[in-house]
Amino acid sequence: MTRRADFLSANRGLRIARPGFVLLAYPNQGKGKRFGITVTKKIGNAVVRNRMKRRFRELLRDALPQEGLADHDHVLIGREGGIERDFGRLRQELTRALAKANAGEGDPPRRHPGKRRRK
Template sequence: MGQRKDFLAANHGLRVARPAFVLLARANGGLGKRYGITVTKRIGNAVVRNRVKRRFRELLWDALPEAGLPDHDHVLIARDGAVGRDFAKMGDELSAALQRAREGKGDPPRRKGSHRPRKGNRK
């Protein structure tokens, strides 16, 4: 997974939120188990973002072969809690999130306009 259209398509799939990340899962039409990681600048500077990406990558490499959904794209979107969260705890949360996704139990879709405003746009 590496093209923007794949990430946008995954956004229309199943969504499971956890304190450190949001897991998106969507069928990809027989392309196998693929993964993607999104860490925005809101999380921190480049050093922090790269550390979060490395941690997520390791978690996914460990979990997806057995617990991942077959022929699905899996996207982890970092949340503020990802930076200092215990690695083992995030692994447990990822396993639980993948289990919920396998059962088809996603979180309700976000309402439009319910996201937090950006730092520069606060009123």
């Protein structure tokens, strides 16, 4: 995935948080199994972010053909502890996250304590 609109639409989908990453899964109307990766500047400098993206890319290329959801966009968002985590452990976490997504069991919606809903 390369278009910003695809990433924004994936944010409305299923969310599964793990210590090293957050997985988003969203139906894409028959476009196949696609993936995207997001790592923000909060994680570290460009070297650290690129290393994390390479690790995520390898994880997704290995796992999605067998374990990914058909006709869904999969987005991995890097978290602070993700770069130090063991690659094998990240692989196990991704497998569990994809299994939860296949079962339709996402994490509860996020709440922002500083924001109020208007009535």
